[in-house]
Amino acid sequence: MNNPRILEIRRGVLEKNDLLAQNLRAHFNEAGVMVINLVSSPGAGKTAFLEATLRHLRENGLRPAALVGDLATDNDAQRLARSGAPVRQIVTGGNCHLEADMISTHLADWQLDLTNLDYLFIENVGNLVCPASYDLGEHLRVVLLSVTEGEDKPLKYPTLFNSADVTIITKIDIAAAVEFDRAAATAAIHAVRPGMIILETSAKTGEGMQNWLEYLNTCRQTYPLQPITT
């Protein structure tokens, strides 16, 4: 018997990841925890921003935790643990991005009770290309852009900026010194993702952090999270 010439498949290459991510999101919804995926280029200030965020949230009586992806070290996790929030490292061993199965594996090992959390932050590997393709089950994808990076970066990495929900401009305290062009940055961000919310922050001085926390809180109220009733 001859085989057919064309064998139809029609399957998404990342369907396994996407399905796992959907299951994770359902699991997060059930536990009532809002999950935020932080992406940026290396050196944009993700760790400093996250450290300040964890500290501020805890000061406000909220319960955040963080999963931190890093190529090779646990330096970031050690820094973040100073905030007092539960933190766990995912060493990717050279992998340039996080995938949904890494999240589910580490959460299972961690034995963290998600129902006792308000927010779970996932700090992705510093990379503006690869993380764009992988849904981690997050509710909110946040891209960080520091004032030192060049205002046209969104135009160079449109796929990732287009996939994000909000842009955080970091290191705003040195904006004047590096002649950051706010209008150019805004135009570039809105070219690749019309209407995206842009928040300016400084982890160092605390400027803009309150706005960010309020934004997070608004998102948390809006998302269809269903806390388990006892």
Next chain:
Amino acid sequence: MHELSIAYHLVEIAAQAAQSAHVKQVDALHLRLGALSGVVKEALLFSYEIATAGTVLEGSRLVIEEIPVALHCPACAVTSVLDTIQVFRCPICGQPSNDIRQGRELEVVSLEIADEQPTYS
């Protein structure tokens, strides 16, 4: 670069389908690749040879159909194909839009199967 890991994923899916259909040799794998998939065509083509080694797809061609972004404009009620991924505006009226109807594809479409002599047993 994550194209090698993407290549392994697509080979896994294709090899599974080939096995279920009792295919012994594949001539080509057809893939749809969206402009917003986050995957670079050249890097994927390079990775394909490595990922197919030792599988039923070894020696096959990877045929990539590039899918541009199609953006729907609510004002014009028209969906237009964009020739860029840097400006998400309706090419007709210039209004910005986030209503992306096409361009995120990363899909194994089909396999071209090598002709086989009928076997008699």
